[in-house]
Amino acid sequence: MIIEYHRPNTIEETISLLSREDPCTVVLGGGLYLNEKVEASIAVVDIQNLGLDTIEKKGNKHFLGAAVKLQQLINQDKLPQALIKSVKHQETYNRRQVATLAGTAITADGRSPIPAVLLALDAELEMIGNNNKTELIHLGDFFPLREDKLESKLVTKIIIPSNTKTAYHYAARSPADRPIIAVAVSQWPSGRTRVVLAGYGDQPVMVLDGPDKGGAETAARDAYSQAGDQWASAEYRADTAVVLVRRSLNQIAENN
Numbered sequence: 001m002i003i004e005y006h007r008p009n010t011i012e013e014t015i016s017l018l019s020r021e022d023p024c025t026v027v028l029g030g031g032l033y034l035n036e037k038v039e040a041s042i043a044v045v046d047i048q049n050l051g052l053d054t055i056e057k058k059g060n061k062h063f064l065g066a067a068v069k070l071q072q073l074i075n076q077d078k079l080p081q082a083l084i085k086s087v088k089h090q091e092t093y094n095r096r097q098v099a100t101l102a103g104t105a106i107t108a109d110g111r112s113p114i115p116a117v118l119l120a121l122d123a124e125l126e127m128i129g130n131n132n133k134t135e136l137i138h139l140g141d142f143f144p145l146r147e148d149k150l151e152s153k154l155v156t157k158i159i160i161p162s163n164t165k166t167a168y169h170y171a172a173r174s175p176a177d178r179p180i181i182a183v184a185v186s187q188w189p190s191g192r193t194r195v196v197l198a199g200y201g202d203q204p205v206m207v208l209d210g211p212d213k214g215g216a217e218t219a220a221r222d223a224y225s226q227a228g229d230q231w232a233s234a235e236y237r238a239d240t241a242v243v244l245v246r247r248s249l250n251q252i253a254e255n256n
């Protein structure tokens with residue numbers, strides 16, 4: 001339950017509110033998760049006045065503001081089309097108007113399409129803590145420790161490369177359902193290839209990140225060889241992962 005609401009105009013004020021121990025104070029993005037899932041009494045700090053809703057390209061990187069709404073991403077033709085595909089897959093039109101990019105990345109579970117593509121892009125979170133220093137953390141390092149990493153911190157940006165070829169493919173019980181198996185692949189001009197699986201477990205998993213794509217299918221099969229649950233058998237997931245990795249790599253080879 002939300003017991004206090006704050007809407008500061010500066011990052012300093014935001015950090016100072018987040019640093020309070022009592023009441024427990026957290027960032028409010030779109031509030032979808034906080035309103036629907038959090039039962040504890042919390043104070044929230046709405047970040048809509050902080051100017052964190054911009055999308056910029058500098059050099060080989062896109063800088064996506066933490067408070068960018070998912071719908072804002074849809075018409076950005078310079079962003080990876082795989083990211084836009086994952087946005088359309090993950091959230092309906094109405095929810096895309098509300099959900100923020102950072103809130104969506106932070107609350108990822110194993111079946112979340114957008115975080116899977118962000119992880120394939122080796123996205124970095126830019127964060128500010130109570131020492132007012134900016135730090136960067138790769139999403140892959142953030143997921144396993146997210147509660148610790150987020151304590152009293154504000155995510156200000158999500159940074160992704162602009163020079164990759166990226167693909168996202170999935171299988172689900174219906175086109176709009178959450179994936180039971182999803183594959184996101186990015187390839188850099190150097191040949192570096194990163195393969196991520198989703199559709200199972202607590203978070204998307206990176207199964208390959210190397211100088212070339214060799215071994216991607218085997219790595220995907222091995223990673224999901226025990227990934228059975230009520231939605232799909234491990235055998236189905238492992239077999240389908242191989243097919244989707246191949247499809248993603250073919251799409252990338254054909255230039256997306």
Ligand SMILES: Cc1cc2nc3c(=O)[nH]c(=O)nc-3n(C[C@H](O)[C@H](O)[C@H](O)COP(=O)(O)OP(=O)(O)OC[C@H]3O[C@@H](n4cnc5c(N)ncnc54)[C@H](O)[C@@H]3O)c2cc1C
Binds near residue numbers: 101112156
């Ligand atoms: C009922 C329900 C159904 C869902 N269905 C799906 C689904 O089908 N597929 C799927 O993949 N996902 C699903 N989700 C997850 C959903 O994508 C996220 O809940 C939503 O996108 C969160 O975005 P938000 O901006 O509303 O986050 P908020 O609710 O505002 O915040 C979420 C969390 O992130 C923290 N946070 C937000 N912004 C920042 C920031 N800038 N800095 C630091 N911390 C921050 C908040 O403190 C909070 O802990 C579902 C969630 C719910 C509640």
